[in-house]
Amino acid sequence: xxxxxxxxxxxxxxxxxxxxxxxxxxxxxxxxxxxxxxxxxxxxxxxxxxxxxxxxxxxxxxxxxxxxxxxxxxxxxxxxxxxxxxxxxxxxxxxxxxxxxxxxxxxxxxxxxxxxxxxxxxxxxxxxxxxxxxxxxxxxxxxxxxxxxxxxxxxxxxxxxxxxxxxxxxxxxxxxxxxxxxxxxxxxxxxxxxxxxxxxxxxxxxxxxxxxxxxxxxxxxxxxxxxxxxxxxxxxxxxxxxxxxxxxxxxxxxxxxxxxxxxxxxxxxxxxxxxxxxxxxxxxxxxxxxxxxxxxxxxxxxxxxxxxxxxxxxxxxxxxxxxxxxxxxxxxxxxxxxxxxxxxxxxxxxxxxxxxxxxxxxxxxxxxxxxxxxxxxxxxxxxxxxxxxxxxxxxxxxxxxxxxxxxxxxxxxxxxxxxxxxxxxxxxxxxxxxxxxxxxxxxxxxxxxxxxxxxxxxxxxxxxxxxxxxxxxxxxxxxxxxxxxxxxxxxxxxxxxxxxxxxxxxxxxxxxxxxxxxxxxxxxxxxxxxxxxxxxxxxxxxxxxxxxxxxxxxxxxxxxxxxxxxxxxxxxxxxxxxxxxxxxxxxxxxxxxxxxx
Numbered sequence: 318x319x320x321x322x323x324x325x326x327x328x329x330x331x332x333x334x335x336x337x338x339x340x341x342x343x344x345x346x347x348x349x350x351x352x353x354x355x356x357x358x359x360x361x362x363x364x365x366x367x368x369x370x371x372x373x374x375x376x377x378x379x380x381x382x383x384x385x386x387x388x389x390x391x392x393x394x395x396x397x398x399x400x401x402x403x404x405x406x407x408x409x410x411x412x413x414x415x416x417x418x419x420x421x422x423x424x425x426x427x428x429x430x431x432x433x434x435x436x437x438x439x440x441x442x443x444x445x446x447x448x449x450x451x452x453x454x455x456x457x458x459x460x461x462x463x464x465x466x467x468x469x470x471x472x473x474x475x476x477x478x479x480x481x482x483x484x485x486x487x488x489x490x491x492x493x494x495x496x497x498x499x500x501x502x503x504x505x506x507x508x509x510x511x512x513x514x515x516x517x518x519x520x521x522x523x524x525x526x527x528x529x530x531x532x533x534x535x536x537x538x539x540x541x542x543x544x545x546x547x548x549x550x551x552x553x554x555x556x557x558x559x560x561x562x563x564x565x566x567x568x569x570x571x572x573x574x575x576x577x578x579x580x581x582x583x584x585x586x587x588x589x590x591x592x593x594x595x596x597x598x599x600x601x602x603x604x605x606x607x608x609x610x611x612x613x614x615x616x617x618x619x620x621x622x623x624x625x626x627x628x629x630x631x632x633x634x635x636x637x638x639x640x641x642x643x644x645x646x647x648x649x650x651x652x653x654x655x656x657x658x659x660x661x662x663x664x665x666x667x668x669x670x671x672x673x674x675x676x677x678x679x680x681x682x683x684x685x686x687x688x689x690x691x692x693x694x695x696x697x698x699x700x701x702x703x704x705x706x707x708x709x710x711x712x713x714x715x716x717x718x719x720x721x722x723x724x725x726x727x728x729x730x731x732x733x734x735x736x737x738x739x740x741x742x743x744x745x746x747x748x749x750x751x752x753x754x755x756x757x758x759x760x761x762x763x764x765x766x767x768x769x770x771x772x773x774x775x776x777x778x779x780x781x782x783x784x785x786x787x788x789x790x791x792x793x794x795x796x797x798x799x800x801x802x803x804x805x806x807x808x809x810x811x812x813x814x815x816x817x818x819x820x821x822x823x824x825x826x827x828x829x830x831x832x833x834x835x836x837x838x839x840x841x842x843x844x845x846x847x848x849x850x851x852x853x854x855x856x857x858x859x860x861x862x863x864x865x866x867x868x869x870x871x872x873x874x875x876x877x878x879x880x881x882x883x884x885x886x887x888x889x890x891x892x893x894x895x896x897x898x899x900x901x902x903x904x905x906x907x908x909x910x911x912x913x914x
Contacts, residue, residue: 318339318391319339321339321341321389321421322339322340322341322389323338323339323340324338324339324340325340325360325361325362325363326340326342326358326359326360326362326363326364326365326408327360327362327363327364327365327407327408328362328363328408329365329394329408329411329413330407330408330410330411331396331410331411333394333411334394334395334396334411335393335394336393336394337391337392337393338391338392338393338394338413339389339390339391340358340360340365340367340389340390340413341360341387341388341389341390341421342358342359342360342365342387342388343358343359343360343385343386343387343388343431343451344356344357344358344359344382344383344384344385344386344387344388345357345358345359345364345384345431345432346384346432347379347382347383347384352370352371353368353369353370353371354368354369354376354379354380355367355368356368356369356379356382356388356390356415358388358390358413359451361456361460363406363407363408364406364408365408365411365412365413366397366403366406366408366412366413367390367392367412367413367414367415368412368413368414368415369414369415369418373415373416375415375416375417375418378418378420379415379418381420382420383423383424384424384427384430384431384432385424385427385431385448385451386420386422386423386424387420387421387422387424388418388419388420388421389418389419389421390413390415390417390418390419391415391416391417391418392413392414392415392416392417393413393414393416394411394412394413394414395411395412395413395414396410396411397409397410397411397412427448428441428444428445428448429441429442429445429448429449431448431451431452434452434453434454439875439883440883440889443875443881443882443883443888443889443890444889444890445890446879446880446889446890447890450879455876458865458869458871458876458877459877459879461581461865461868461869462861462865462869462877462879464581465577465581465861465864465865465868466533466861468576468577468580468581469533469554469573469577469861470533472572472573472576472577473531473554473556473573476529476569476572476573477529478529478530478531478556479527479528479529479530479531480530480531480532481522481527481530481532482532483512483515483518483519483522483532483534483555484512484518485511485512485535486499486509486510486511487509487510487511487512487518488509488510488842489508489509489510490510490513490517490839494513494538494539494540495538495539495540496510496511496513496537496538496539497510497511497537497538497539497549498510499511500905500906500907501905502904502905502906505905505906506906511537512534512536512537513536513537513538514534514536514553514555514858515532515534515536515555516775516777517777517840517842517843519532519555519556519557519856520557520777520815520843520846520851520854521842521843521846522557523557523558523559523815523851523852523854524846524847524849524850524851524852524854526559526852527559528558528559528560529557529558529559530555530556530557530558530856531554531555531556531557532554532555533552533553533554533555533861534552534553534554534555534858535550535551535552536550536551536552536553537549537550538550538551539886541884541886542882542883542884542885542886546874547862547874547875547878547881547882548882548884548885548886549882549886551860551861551862551874552860552861552862553810553858553859553860553861554810554858554859554860554861554864555856555858556569556570556812556856556857556858556859557854557855557856558854558855558856559852559853559854560852560853560854561814561853561854561855562814562855563756563798563800563814563855565855566800566812566814566855566856566857567591567593567754567800570802570857570859571591571752574752574802574804574809574859574864575587575588575589575752577864577868578750578804578867578868581868582750582868585748585749585750586748586749586750587749587750587752588750588751588752591752591753591754591802592610592753592754593753593754593756594608594753594754594755594756595755595756595757596755596756596757596758596759597757599755600724600728601616601618601724602615602616603615603616603732603735604616604651604728604729604730604731604732604733604734604735605728605729605732605735605806606755606758606801606803606808607755607801607803607806607807607808608732608753608803608806609736609739609745609751609805609806610751610753610805611745611746611747611749611751611805611806612735612736612739612744612745612806613739613744614653614654614655614735614738614739614744615654616651616652616653616731616732616735617651617652617654617708617709618649618650618651618652619650619651619652619705619708619709619719620635620648620649620650622650622697622701622704622705622708623635623650623697623701623721624636626696626697626698626701627696627697627698628693628696628697629696630721631650631680631719631721634648634650634721634722635648635649635650635721646723646725647723647724648721648722648723649721649722649723649724650719650720650721651719651720651721651724651727651731652705652709652717652718652719653717653718653719653720653731653734653735653738654709654710654711654715654716654717655667655715655716655717655718655738655742656711656715656742656744657714657715657742657744658683658715658716658738658741658742659683659684659685659713659714659715659716660683660716661683661690661691663683663716663741663742664681664683664691664716664718666741667679667681667718667734667737667738667741668681670737671730671734674730674733676730679718679719679720679734680692680693680718680719680720680721681693681716681717681718681719682694682702682705682716682717682719683715683716683717684706684711684712684713684714684715684716685713685714686713687713688702689702689703689705689706693719705717718734718738720734736806750804750805750867751804751805752802752803752804753802753803754800754801754802754803755800755801755802755803756799756800757781757796757797758773758774758796758797758799758800758801759773759774759793759794759795759796759797760772760773760774760778760780760792760795760796760797760799760825761773761792761793761795761828761829762793763793769829769830770792770793770828770829770830771829771830772825772829773797774797774799774811774813775797775799775811775813776825776826776829777813777815777816777822777843778797778798778799778813778814778815778816779797779798779813779814779815779816779817779821779855780795780796780797780798780816780821780825781795781796781797781798782795782796783818783821784818784820784821784824787821787824787825787828788824792828797813798813798814798855799811799812799813800812800813800857802857802859804867805867807863807866807867808863809859809860809863809864810857810858810859810860811857811858812855812856812857812858813855813856814853814854814855815853815854815855815856816847817847817851817852817853817854818847818851819844819847819848822836822840822843822844822847823836823844826840862874862877862878865877
């Protein structure tokens, strides 16, 4: 017999009755039933009920057991009586009658419970993550993560992609988030950087002629934590393809994601076609470039109903800001229809929420007895109110909220208000997945504080129209072959068709304020590579952590990450970041200059 087990704690079934077996695992809990001791024994695979009688020579030893002790038991498989069968367990029709028991490892008093799923402070959970990971829910999510990654890898290989690994120690990049820097001992005063993404390397893989690449890539960014983003490090499905258009990338990625969500989505429907939504349209319809399409609410421009109206706040804004050179610089009034929200109590609640978000309020009209009610309806009159109701398809019992100003300033808030209304009125269908591609991003944006044009997305993207567009169009009107994929309001990834011509790269960076000397110093490797025959290429990098988060039905990325940091970017389990010795600093030729406390 094996030293520790003949079966795992999930394997035994009714067909094993009468067999002599050996199990090892953790004591999940001990129950005393009239002298009999029942021990629920747990391992990675599942749980088996074991039982021992008082007359057994090992009974005294069993009485000493506590939760999370590691034990080995030998015994006979018995069938449970009909009334004690547990249909919730795969092993619920049997139990092991213990003949011998050995304690392999005792456990001290636990700082947090493993049995059950009680809410517990996150700092305790992270400090004792090895215990937290034993809890059923988290343990299952981490195991599911492994299955999801295995499925991704299999699907990519079946689609003809080759898996390569790119460097972890590389050069610092001036674009994006802050780098994590690694001092060089061999080159005093110089630093490596951990890659924010394998962006340049995967393009170089294409230039090297490998055609279809993927990698489950670790990425490192020194940025603040959010519920859907880990501080420090994360993983992405990094993909790049040669001789492709934007549609080719979509057609390669969609089947992988669709199949993945069908496999692990617990039966929730997945669309067979992912719609393509231009960035400008997405901002206008949803107030966001990561719209949750499960929410049926669409924003509408209703400016004409207020122009010259008796509601002077909106009418004055529309008249004052009407000569901007682009849509987002002219004042507008947007409507947020709210079917089922037609009560003063709900409207007042939404108005209070808006004030809590730092807004002056949220204007509204609600409809009852065939007419609109509220201060706005009174000010614009019955005809304009009825025209609004008709255009938006509203009826008695419905409401509409309004935001006004310059769209680039209020669009984000309008999107949050749309989400809030959808959640409050339970309009969002939680039982399906909705994907979309956001396309036609602007190549550049205006940075108000710096008073300059900057890249809005990825600086290595191909502008639509190529070099001619950069030379002849207003930079703020140039679109790029850049795209995001979004699921249920979560941005899974950005991607782009890359610029593969050095003259376009030089011009694109010149518009953003980089002269050729800076370009050579910061991106010389990429610039040189483009000068020696680069294929048209493009790619994308969906976030593994966010995919797993969606498939596990949680909105906190730490619930699908094995050893996450806390919100302050601290590893409470291993004690990182930590101080290092003076000898280590001396080896690296580093002297600390700490801020005064």
